[in-house]
Amino acid sequence: MNERDNIKKALSEVLDPSIDKTLGESDAIRYIGIEEEDDKKTIILIVGIGQEDDKTKQKVKRSIAKILKIDMGYMGVKIEFEPLKKKDSILDEGKKIKYIGVASGKGGVGKSTVAANLAVALKRIGKKVGIIDADIYGSSIPTIMDMEITSPKADEDEKIIPFVAHGIPLISTEFFLKKDQPLMWRGPMLGKMLNHFFYDVKWDDDIEYIIVDLPPGTGDVAMDIQKLIPECAMVIVTTPHPSASHIAVKAGFAARQLEHNILGVVENMSYLSHAGETLNIFGEGGGDTVADRLNTDVISRIPIGQPKSGHHSIFDMSEEIGVSYLGLANQLIQDV
Numbered sequence: 001m002n003e004r005d006n007i008k009k010a011l012s013e014v015l016d017p018s019i020d021k022t023l024g025e026s027d028a029i030r031y032i033g034i035e036e037e038d039d040k041k042t043i044i045l046i047v048g049i050g051q052e053d054d055k056t057k058q059k060v061k062r063s064i065a066k067i068l069k070i071d072m073g074y075m076g077v078k079i080e081f082e083p084l085k086k087k088d089s090i091l092d093e094g095k096k097i098k099y100i101g102v103a104s105g106k107g108g109v110g111k112s113t114v115a116a117n118l119a120v121a122l123k124r125i126g127k128k129v130g131i132i133d134a135d136i137y138g139s140s141i142p143t144i145m146d147m148e149i150t151s152p153k154a155d156e157d158e159k160i161i162p163f164v165a166h167g168i169p170l171i172s173t174e175f176f177l178k179k180d181q182p183l184m185w186r187g188p189m190l191g192k193m194l195n196h197f198f199y200d201v202k203w204d205d206d207i208e209y210i211i212v213d214l215p216p217g218t219g220d221v222a223m224d225i226q227k228l229i230p231e232c233a234m235v236i237v238t239t240p241h242p243s244a245s246h247i248a249v250k251a252g253f254a255a256r257q258l259e260h261n262i263l264g265v266v267e268n269m270s271y272l273s274h275a276g277e278t279l280n281i282f283g284e285g286g287g288d289t290v291a292d293r294l295n296t297d298v299i300s301r302i303p304i305g306q307p308k309s310g311h312h313s314i315f316d317m318s319e320e321i322g323v324s325y326l327g328l329a330n331q332l333i334q335d336v
């Protein structure tokens, strides 16, 4: 191996924290020059990084300097950063995609059902919409959208082709969990799944909205979302029950701490319409409590009900709940 190859190999393990990939994985080392003066060598580098903020630059710079100066004994290092070309990534600058994250404090409140029906409603209004099922460890979008689990396919650039249900392109961990598959998926799969959803999926060029089904609560994925799409606006889902709303407040506050714009609260399983009566089976006030605490509004109350069409969870326009989601979608279009 020549000297440049040695340097490249040594630096390939350096992590770019803005995309959670090593410089080797993102093929980020663009140029290696060696300047020699009085037997002392300075290394000149051009390095691609995911986000050109000072923090990322500092971190990458420090890791590189440690390897080159301390481990390899070079006298100095000069680094130029340039944007990592995210070829065809939906995160490319210039794409005006609007992201709507659907979050909840706890599981089972209907977060994924709301996310899926919201996407379908946006499509019915005529918007180009996609879904990212970011509930990596508890993904349910494929079931909710009546999908069969089939193998992922890639195009000639090794980009994953999104799956389609109810006319909506989407991506979910569900499709990648079989042992013998994922051709192009390297490393610890689940941990890197989210990055793949953003960087390695061949989304249509004209997508306007992406609905992100977030995991319940706040955790690493929420942090990653903040890194990848800081502009993601949030819808908080709760049920009317005080215990659900208590936790939803926490999730909402966390989202606010992370500086996401909160669009409002959806109170799901809000009531049951039965024989002309409205029954508050799961209690009352959860949505209002959450909205008050987050200084926002309850933007929709979705009753308890199952689709009559035979779909798993998607409501038709002939059903009252289907119409409710259309109202929600219309409101969100104005607020995002």
Ligand SMILES: Nc1ncnc2c1ncn2[C@@H]1O[C@H](COP(=O)(O)OP(=O)(O)O)[C@@H](O)[C@H]1O
Pocket (backbone or CB within 6 Å): 104, 106, 107, 108, 109, 110, 111, 112, 113, 114, 140, 268, 269, 270, 302, 303, 304, 305, 306, 313
């Ligand atoms: N409005 C509703 N009425 C009746 N059942 C609902 C309603 N919303 C969701 N469900 C059901 O509740 C369960 C949990 O919903 P899901 O969307 O998977 O929740 P989460 O994503 O918050 O875990 C599912 O079985 C779903 O069909």
Ligand SMILES: [Mg+2]
Pocket (backbone or CB within 6 Å): 111, 112, 113, 135, 138, 139, 140
């Ligand atoms: Mg879910």
